[in-house]
Amino acid sequence: MIEFTVVIPAYNDAVRLEKCLKALSQQTLPSDKFIVKVIDNNSIQDLKSIVERFRFAEYLFEAKAGSYAARNNALDNINTPFIAFTDSDCIPQENWLECALSTLRDSGDGVGAIGGKVMLFAENERPNLCEYYDMVTGFDQQSYIEKDGFSVTANLIVKRSALTKTGVFNALLMSSGDKDWCLRMQQQGLTLVYCKQAIVAHPARNSVKQIKTKLKRLFGGFYHNHKYVEPNPLFSLLGLIKAALPPIQNLKQMQKLKHSLKLSVLTQLKLFGFFYYLKLYTLVFRLRLILGLVKQVERL
Structure with a gap:
């Protein structure tokens, strides 16, 4: 069977x-x-x-x-x-x-x-x-x-x-x-x-390009759903303001896994900066979606 x-x-x-x-x-x-x-x-x-x-x-x-x-x-x-x-x-x-x-x-x-x-x-x-x-x-x-x-x-x-x-x-x-x-x-x-x-x-994705592609795919999908299915708070004024704040949630995730991943203090500092950079990147991408400046999003 x-x-x-x-x-x-x-x-x-x-x-x-x-x-x-x-x-x-x-x-x-x-x-x-x-x-x-x-x-x-x-x-x-x-x-x-x-x-x-x-x-x-x-x-x-x-x-x-x-x-x-x-x-x-x-x-x-x-x-x-x-x-x-x-x-x-x-x-x-x-x-x-x-x-x-x-x-x-x-x-x-x-x-x-x-x-x-x-x-x-x-x-x-x-x-x-x-x-x-x-x-x-x-x-x-x-x-x-x-x-x-x-x-x-x-x-x-x-x-x-x-x-x-x-x-x-x-x-x-x-x-x-x-x-x-x-x-x-x-x-x-x-x-x-x-x-x-x-x-x-x-x-795991091993390049900035791959990670940005993933983020554009995800937020492009979120925006499609927001526009055609159900409003998503990620694209509200409050959601956009939150996107500009430091990535505290990512910091908590990193602390939880720092021992199993053997993260040095220097690597943790670099990662926190990288988290913040990518968070701001998604903020800009969300604004471009709202303003209609993105003609085609990454395929799912």
Whole structure:
């Protein structure tokens, strides 16, 4: 019996997509227990030829821009009891699906989905400032799930029965569609649970350009939602004023992780300055969005 459908939206990034699929080919869960659907979200790069190298994977195409529209494309005619979402730049650990299956089987009917750990890693032994930034500000899945009630789709595994009750993702959203779906699921009386054993790894961004691209993508998505779906306080006068203040929240995050990341005092000072610089960068970008000076935002 096939237990899982793994859903992966992809927009270019062919090299990392291949790494993701290779990691899935090495799962401890037998390959006849899962299938993979890769949804090409109108990429320029040739993703189809990569997907076709893996016999467990199916290539789909979605022209409508947005990762949530792409995920919805794959959700038609899914018959497996569980659906596992991850991203094309993630590397699932070899026991990812096996741990998820064990947790889901042991959960009661009241559990609709689980979120696993997203582990950020530096590609070199000594991370640079950008990699430290990404690891400090990265995916705190346990906090997201237990405090904020959502899991990112980099590592979200749901029961098909929960998807049937909740419905698909809101394709109008260009950002935070994972949070929207998880909150809607819980409104149906179902629970979201954290599973620390189900792990996907994610490479930390290692350049200022990569981090700025991520920030433009996120805030571009936030502004799209603000303009067309629901007002976002990030773009209010108070939100803009707060964006000019020192990054105290980032400082708290850094203090929490300074021992595990072995941050020297000098590195902490550099990081704080880098945090402030990027916070002001997003403030300027928000103002440009409001004034209509940004014609095209980064794709999700």
